[in-house]
Amino acid sequence: MPAQRAGETNAKSDYINQMNQGLGTCQAKESSAGTNQLSDQDLVAEVLRKDRKATAEFVARYANHVYGYVRRRLIPRADFVDDLVQEIFIAAWENLEKFRGDAPLRSWLLGIARHKVEDHYRKRLREIQLQDEEESAWDEPASFHELEEAIAKRKAGQRTQEILKTLPETYSVILLWRYWEKRSLRDIAVQIGKTEKGVERMLARARQQFKKRWYERQSPARG
Amino acid sequence: MSDNLQHEDRLFELLAQQADEAGSERAPSRLKAKLYTSLVQKQQESGRLLTLAESRANGHGLCVFEDLWSDLTSAEAAQSFNCCSVCHARVLAEHWEAVPIYWGHCPYVAFGKK
Numbered sequence: 132m133p134a135q136r137a138g139e140t141n142a143k144s145d146y147i148n149q150m151n152q153g154l155g156t157c158q159a160k161e162s163s164a165g166t167n168q169l170s171d172q173d174l175v176a177e178v179l180r181k182d183r184k185a186t187a188e189f190v191a192r193y194a195n196h197v198y199g200y201v202r203r204r205l206i207p208r209a210d211f212v213d214d215l216v217q218e219i220f221i222a223a224w225e226n227l228e229k230f231r232g233d234a235p236l237r238s239w240l241l242g243i244a245r246h247k248v249e250d251h252y253r254k255r256l257r258e259i260q261l262q263d264e265e266e267s268a269w270d271e272p273a274s275f276h277e278l279e280e281a282i283a284k285r286k287a288g289q290r291t292q293e294i295l296k297t298l299p300e301t302y303s304v305i306l307l308w309r310y311w312e313k314r315s316l317r318d319i320a321v322q323i324g325k326t327e328k329g330v331e332r333m334l335a336r337a338r339q340q341f342k343k344r345w346y347e348r349q350s351p352a353r354g
Numbered sequence: 355m356s357d358n359l360q361h362e363d364r365l366f367e368l369l370a371q372q373a374d375e376a377g378s379e380r381a382p383s384r385l386k387a388k389l390y391t392s393l394v395q396k397q398q399e400s401g402r403l404l405t406l407a408e409s410r411a412n413g414h415g416l417c418v419f420e421d422l423w424s425d426l427t428s429a430e431a432a433q434s435f436n437c438c439s440v441c442h443a444r445v446l447a448e449h450w451e452a453v454p455i456y457w458g459h460c461p462y463v464a465f466g467k468k
Contacts, residue, residue: 180404181397181398181401181402182403182408183409184412184414184416184459185409185412186394187390187464187465190390191386194386195378195380197381198379198380198385199380199381202379216381217385217388217389220392220393221393224397282365282368282369285372287368287372288374288375289376291369291370291372291373292373292376306366310367310369311373311374313367338362338366
């Protein structure tokens with residue numbers, strides 16, 4: 132995409148002019164906070180014109196959102212986060228001309244991030260093989276009262292993140308993909324080339340291991 | 355789907371929701387610096403950057419180095435040169451958090467601010 136841009140200066144100028152006419156001005160606007168802040172569309176127009184200062188603002192404004200999202204989705208593998216965030220911003224630049232302003236720029240960027248995260252899940256689930264010895268038998272309790280209580284009291288978030296870090300990567304990835312990204316079993320099965328039943332079994336084991344760790348971590352406090 | 359399975363699915367959906375709400379981390383300033391550097395590099399691959407004079411006319415402030423560069427040079431190619439590529443602030447910011455540089459309008463300094 133960037134290679135095509137060299138000969139597209141006029142087309143881009145027209146696009147920017149149209150945007151400017153439509154929006155009135157490309158000048159910085161006064162936000163409610165009292166600081167000058169460009170609107171999403173003005174910012175995009177300036178980044179496309181390769182204004183380096185606007186590009187810096189683009190990074191400053193959205194890096195935290197994208198990083199936060201990727202970090203939460205890659206809980207077990209924090210070492211991949213920086214590279215993935217970088218890929219997302221490069222992909223954003225390469226597709227920025229397609230941004231029409233129908234949704235906020237933040238949502239548009241998070242859409243790209245979601246695709247990249249799912250690419251990562253697909254790749255990891257195909258690459259990693261679960262080690263059988265990592266699974267151990269567990270007498271599952273008849274009810275999950277404590278887990279439910281923690282959820283009801285909205286105190287489950289931090290602990291959930293900690294447990295995800297300790298699970299074998301296959302399990303944390305499948306849980307994140309199914310419940311955090313809300314993907315159906317069928318979608319996941321298609322993406323990783325397994326049967327729906329196979330994914331369901333993997334997910335059941337992942338849930339069981341998660342609950343096991345939840346109760347193991349709780350035991351010392353109870354004793 | 356059995357009732358048990360539905361219940362368990364619901365539990366995990368709530369766990370996911372609460373884990374997402376459990377706080378969001380800021381991107382390290384080091385990463386922001388690298389993101390900015392790679393984006394500007396990508397922009398340069400497809401032609402010149404907007405000149406510093408045009409950036410200033412758009413309402414953006416220039417750092418002391420860019421200001422000096424802008425006043426000393428007039429050719430468009432020189433004006434479009436990415437001064438940051440030879441600036442120590444970039445090198446420091448890409449390797450350390452919150453580097454002790456206090457130039458106004460330097461993007462690398464700004465990334466380190468809370």
